[in-house]
Amino acid sequence: MDTGDLRVTLLGTGTPIPVPDRFGPSALVEAGDQKLLFDAGRGATIRLNQLGVPIGRIDALLLTHYHSDHTVGIPDLWLTGWLQSYFGTRRAPLRIIGPEGVRTLMAHLEQAYAPDVRIRIEDEKLAPEGAAINVDEFNADGVVYEKSGLKVIAFEVDHGAVIKPAYGYRVEYRNRSVVISGDTRFNHNVIKYGAGADLLIHEVAIARPELLSEPYIQRIMAHHTTANEAGAVFARTRPKLAAYTHLVFLASETVPPASVDDLIAETRQTYDGPLEVGEDLMRFTIGESVSVHRLHVALRKAPTSLAMRRRTAAGTQPK
Numbered sequence: 001m002d003t004g005d006l007r008v009t010l011l012g013t014g015t016p017i018p019v020p021d022r023f024g025p026s027a028l029v030e031a032g033d034q035k036l037l038f039d040a041g042r043g044a045t046i047r048l049n050q051l052g053v054p055i056g057r058i059d060a061l062l063l064t065h066y067h068s069d070h071t072v073g074i075p076d077l078w079l080t081g082w083l084q085s086y087f088g089t090r091r092a093p094l095r096i097i098g099p100e101g102v103r104t105l106m107a108h109l110e111q112a113y114a115p116d117v118r119i120r121i122e123d124e125k126l127a128p129e130g131a132a133i134n135v136d137e138f139n140a141d142g143v144v145y146e147k148s149g150l151k152v153i154a155f156e157v158d159h160g161a162v163i164k165p166a167y168g169y170r171v172e173y174r175n176r177s178v179v180i181s182g183d184t185r186f187n188h189n190v191i192k193y194g195a196g197a198d199l200l201i202h203e204v205a206i207a208r209p210e211l212l213s214e215p216y217i218q219r220i221m222a223h224h225t226t227a228n229e230a231g232a233v234f235a236r237t238r239p240k241l242a243a244y245t246h247l248v249f250l251a252s253e254t255v256p257p258a259s260v261d262d263l264i265a266e267t268r269q270t271y272d273g274p275l276e277v278g279e280d281l282m283r284f285t286i287g288e289s290v291s292v293h294r295l296h297v298a299l300r301k302a303p304t305s306l307a308m309r310r311r312t313a314a315g316t317q318p319k
């Protein structure tokens with residue numbers, strides 16, 4: 001990665017559905033030597049380790065909202081990242097930034113895991129400051145992180161009348177930018193903050209027409225953006241590349257989910273520009289242009305390469 005590039009890796013592109021190919025929502029954004037994580041869904045730590053990124057190397061975790069699929073990975077990130085084996089290594093407090101509610105969430109997690117923290121300090125002699133948590137809470141649009149040219153702006157989105165707060169993020173670094181919609185239905189704030197972005201990562205939901213009469217399907221669809229609507233967002237923001245994540249493929253016992261081709265076809269009703277359907281471990285490098293790499297393909301060919309290289313370099317073994 002060239003200095004000045006912004007790099008985004010989708011760690012999880014799924015939803016609450018517990019499947020191995022799409023882990024819970026989480027995205028890693030790297031700029032210079034800084035690493036930010038956006039949401040910590042199920043399996044985020046597994047994906048970091050697959051990339052050879054020690055879990056403790058994350059400079060800050062930023063949360064979009066408090067649906068559990070976006071937060072269940074937090075204790076894992078926090079506590080596994082504290083272990084001093086190659087896959088952990090954090091010695092400083094974990095920084096977490098989120099809309100109102102993050103302070104309460106983290107206070108309760110600290111309470112829940114107090115015995116583990118106490119035991120590991122006493123037994124493994126881990127540094128107590130590595131288990132500490134620094135929380136920044138916000139309640140309006142604005143800059144929530146700024147360091148060495150890397151800036152993150154939070155903006156409110158609309159995930160439904162009672163699912164509040166819910167935010168998206170715009171990340172800027174040396175004239176490069178990525179916008180993450182968070183969970184939202186069609187929302188003008190995404191268009192406002194997405195304007196001119198190099199990469200726009202948007203959530204999406206799709207169900208076959210025969211399912212749309214079901215009340216529970218209607219309720220879920222009302223919390224999310226259809227492919228037709230997401231296309232309209234892309235058409236109005238004109239990113240260098242649009243990418244889907246958080247793929248809500250709705251199905252029932254009798255009606256199968258729509259396909260990726262269906263998703264693309266519906267998007268094409270309103271948008272004809274560059275588009276990627278996100279996959280776990282899909283990486284975007286934002287330089288003069290935006291390039292796409294599918295790291296899971298490389299990892300499948302040489303499954304241990306990235307993590308093993310790190311392990312050998314660190315010279316430590318997991319406990």
Ligand SMILES: [Zn+2]
Pocket residue numbers: 015025067069070183246
């Ligand atoms: Zn979600």
Ligand SMILES: [Zn+2]
Pocket residue numbers: 065067159183
């Ligand atoms: Zn949600």
